[in-house]
Amino acid sequence: MPEIKELVKQLAERHGRNRESLLPILQGIVTEERSISDVAMTEVAKELDMSAALVYGTATFYSFLDTEPRGKYVIRLCKTITCDMKGKRQILKSLEDLLKIELGETTKDKKFTLLETNCLGWCHKGPAMLINDDAYTELTPEKVSEIIGDYMKNK
Amino acid sequence: MPDKRLKRVDLIFSDESVCRDVLADSLKKSNDDILKGILDSGLRGRGGAGFPTGLKWKFTSQEKEEEKYVVCNADEGEPGTFKDREILTKVPLKVFSGMAICAKVIGAKKGFVYLRGEYQFLRKELNKALDNFHALVKELGFDFEIKIRMGSGAYVCGEESALFESMEGKRGEPRNKPPYPTISGFRNKPTVINNVETLVYSFMICRIGAKKFQELGTADSRGSKVFSISGDTPIAGIYELELGMSLEDFVEEFGDGDTKAVQVGGASGLCVPRKKFKDTIIGFEGVPTGGSMMLFNSSRSMYNVLKNYVEFFEEESCGQCTPCRVGCQQLKLGIESVKKGDKPASYLKTLQKLAETMKVTAKCGLGQSVANSFSSIVDNFNEEMIY
Secondary structure, three states, rough: OOOHHHHHHHHHHHOOOHHHHHHHHHHHHHHHOOOOOOOHHHHHHOOOOOOOOHHHHHHOOOOOOOOOOOOOOEEEEEOOOOHHEEEEEEHHHHHHHHHOOOOOOOOOOOOOOEEEEOOOOOOOOHEEEEEOOOOOOOOOOHHHHHHHHHHHHHH | OOOOOOOOOOOOOOHHHHHHHHHHHHHHHHHHHHHHHHHOOOOOOOOOOEHHHHHHHHHHHHOOOOOOOOEOOOOOOOOOOOHHHHHHHHHHHHHHHHHHHHHHHHHHOOEEEEEHHHHHHHHHHHHHHHHHHHHHHHOOOOOOOEEEEEOOOOHHHOOHHHHHHHHHOOOOOOOOOOOOOOOOHHOOEEEEEEHHHHHHHHOOOOOOHHHHHHOOOOOOEEEEEEEEEEEEOOOOOOEEOOOOEEEHHHHHHHHEEEEEEEOOOHHHHHHEEHHOOOOEEEEOEEEEEEEEEEEEOOOOOOHHHHHHHHHHHHHHOOOHHHHHHHHHHHHHHHHHHHOOOOOOOHHHHHHHHHHHHHHHOOOOOHHHHHHHHHHHHHHOHHHHHOO
16 A cells, blocks of 8 residues: 555654654544554554554544544534434434435445544534534534535535 | 522623733733732633632742643533633634743743644634734744644543643543642643633733632632533523522523423533522532533433433543443443343442442543432432333
């Protein structure tokens, strides 16, 4: 995987090669690839001259540093009680129907992954979700189908 | 009985254009004068724990180290809290200016904002605000630089020592305390770590003076506080209110007329049932909060609320210490078993004992505070846990 090697190198150039650079580098990989593969972790370990176990241990601690393959767009639906009270379960059902996958799965074309997450900080405008880094709030089934339709068509 | 009534205040979100003058003024003042102001104001940390801000600054300023840091804790993860996002969106320059004043007092040249991964979308605007800020401090001839570090979706990183670990590129596992951050924080150097809101209040105290700030609130809870109000309320949102009001006043203003309970302080806070609204003061002498206020009306099952909280803790526990790691799992399994009828109702008492044990044995605030919501919900809504 020469591309991963190149990416890790670029990120190390930008963030440095010490322990403190590890998190920014891993975050950089997720921004580009949506998840961190075993190969990527080994590359990071080599580049930063540390053990791969250390890289793995750090990456797996953080819920946004996915180490399993993810789609191009990772959807994280907030599951905190306040979003739940505003109809989160209905939104989840809409998302599952639209994407034809269940919670935790990735679509066959590797475009979408559907996950739940803890409080996103939009409790006054629930239900809320993130698609990669962008927040969508006050969701309704209609709004969700519009948003997902737009991603399917235009992105 | 509380003697304060609900009163809206406008300190935090007031005009940002004062930053230049206040900062220029403060940089000319002596460190002792600024410290005295913050100490006299009675300001306590707005993240939830409520440690006196002035003391934090004072202790750090007394350390004889070359390298010191100011860290802004923007890892707002407590369920039901969203005030820091609003503050960073609307008045970032006030946050940065608060950090600069702190840096002057303690003798730091570098500051960091640790921003939660969920708020990555704020980054662009924050960088712009940072550019303006850096131009301003340069113009004022003050040597101070702020960098932003991102979190990656771990609630426990809001705990100060876990946050330092994360900034150092490690797993966000809380450290043993002492030593406290004022002696050994980021990179094991003396560090002041303040919540976003605390930094803005520190800045505002430099602007309006300790006396004016002190006039607000009560003896234990000086000043005002930004509340994040959500749940069964027709007017969910962000409100800055004077501290010390009764929960009854609060519910009258924000409730939907059918409020049966308010969770004060998020998943790690206390659940107050209707019959106790009147005698509950919102503040450090009563029920403190980092800002999260979730209202529940009588259509809600408090079992579902508790289960949601316990699941949250089980997921977010860092797993480092046994009381929290195993305790959270057992609390979740326990309430499920009682609900299903696999365990007798009396088993809830055993679970409460477990939660109390976690309070005294868990390593950090996360595990220690599970008992707050657990016991207050089980005590006050016992029958809802069983039937």
